[in-house]
Amino acid sequence: MMNKYLVTGAAGFIGSAIATKLLEKGHAVWTIDNLTTGFKKNLPAGIHFIKGDCQSPASIAKLKKVCFDAILHIAGQSSGEVSFDDPVYDLRTNTESTLRLIDYGLKTGCPRFIYASSMSVYGKVPADAIAETFACQPLSFYGVGKLASEHYLRIYQSQGLRPTSLRYFNVYGPHQNMANLRQGMVSIYLAQFITNKEVIVKGAKDRFRDFVYIDDVVDFTTSIIHDERSYGAIYNFGAGRKTTVGELLEAIARLSGLKRKIIIAPGTPGDQKGIYADMSLVQKTFGFRYKYDLEKGLTQMIHWAKKASW
Ligand SMILES: NC(=O)c1ccc[n+]([C@@H]2O[C@H](COP(=O)([O-])OP(=O)(O)OC[C@H]3O[C@@H](n4cnc5c(N)ncnc54)[C@H](O)[C@@H]3O)[C@@H](O)[C@H]2O)c1
Structure with a gap:
């Protein structure tokens, strides 16, 4: 059966991969993207594209009251570091957008809503693996906005919403924006390995993260769209493995065959240690x-x- 989905942010890294998978399965997909960090070339063929902001009622009105089988709200300003530049913009793009789309869903008869949240909601954490029950205390405005969206989604369940928030960890893979040196640890380091003689690392090498490949993220996200067990739930989505920045740099050097001098620079505001x-x-x-x-x-x-132009 062909379904109709709204996947916001389909000109970006994760949104384009999710939209591509749904289109390949024969579904019809719409997107709203303002092209702030995304690119038209990432939009999969056959998608209904609306250029605009997800927090803008005028952009949402261009959906012409289509009743979707699910809304996947993936668009957003995705950098903790950048959220300090303009916290008000961050709130609008990452939280007001959620409210506007919830409203659209409920008014048009689409209660199913999947939200791209983030591990940044947790803030300062112990060195052990972090479960969803951990008390969140975000360290960046970005994390605050994501956590606020999760709470709006939770509260709207009393009006019939069926939300799932996915706390993505460090997602990486082909088509990540390699020119943006403020978002995405793997892409930031790999871009420097390929283009520079030196790799600047903002923060210590013993910081650690959980790197998860884009195809696994797409598989999981699309697999739960109509799975009732996920209604009202919040899930981590990482690989469940701890990798230090030092180990990541070593793996990039070994697998790419590129030897580079590593320069350690001061960390960024709100960055998590591990x-x-x-x-x-x-x-x-x-x-x-x-x-x-x-x-x-x-x-x-x-x-x-190594092959792509970026
Ligand atoms: N990449 C990761 O590791 C990661 C980790 C955790 C959470 N996330 C979340 O996943 C989502 C996608 O991240 P990504 O890595 O694909 O980032 P991205 O920057 O590649 O994609 C975001 C897309 O959304 C668009 N966009 C941004 N704000 C918008 C708005 N207000 N209205 C319409 N379009 C807008 C951008 O133009 C871009 O195409 C984001 O919400 C991000 O916070 C990403």
């Missing part, structure tokens, strides 16, 4: 099978990055 996901809830509920580990994912991404 965080990785406890994936027990997702595993217990769905038994999700990953297709990529870091070695396999990085190999794919390096292969793409």
Whole structure:
């Protein structure tokens, strides 16, 4: 059966991959994207594209009251570092947009809503794997906006909304924006490995993250769209593995064959020292099978990055 989906942010890294997968399955997909960090060339063929802001009623009105089978709100300003430049913009783009789209969904008869949240909601965490029950205290305005969206979604359940928030960890893979050196640890370092003699790392090498490959993110996100077990839930989505920045740099050097001098610079505001996901809830509920580990994912991404123009 062909369904209708709204995937916001389909000119960006994650949104375009999700929209592509849904189109490949034969569904009809709409998107709203303001092209602030996304590119027209990322829009998959056959998508209904509205250029505009998800927080703008005028842009949303261009959807012409189409009743979607689900709304996947993926668009957003996606950098903790950038959220300090203009906190009001961050709130509008990451939180007001959620409210406007919830309103559209409820008024048009689409209660199903999937939200691209972030591990940044957690803030300062202990060194162990972090479960969804951990008390959130975000360190960046970006994290505050994502957490606020999650709460709006939770409260709107009393009006019939069926939300799921996915706290993505560090997503990486082909088509990530390699020219943006303020978002995406893997793309930031890999871009420098390929173009520079030196790699500048903002913050210590013993920081650690949980890197998860784009195809696994797309598979999980699309697999739960109509899964009732996920209604009202919040899930981590990382690989459930801890990798230090030092280990990541070593893996990029080894797999790319590029030897570079590493320069350690001061960290960025609101950066987390270390965080990785406890994936027990997702595993217990769905038994999700990953297709990529870091070695396999990085190999794919390096292969793409060396050939692509960016
Ligand atoms: N990449 C990651 O590792 C990661 C981790 C956690 C959460 N997320 C979240 O996932 C989502 C997608 O991230 P991404 O890495 O694909 O980023 P991206 O910058 O590549 O994509 C975001 C897209 O949304 C568009 N956009 C931004 N604000 C908009 C608005 N107000 N209205 C319409 N379009 C808008 C941009 O033009 C871009 O095409 C974001 O919400 C981000 O916060 C990403």
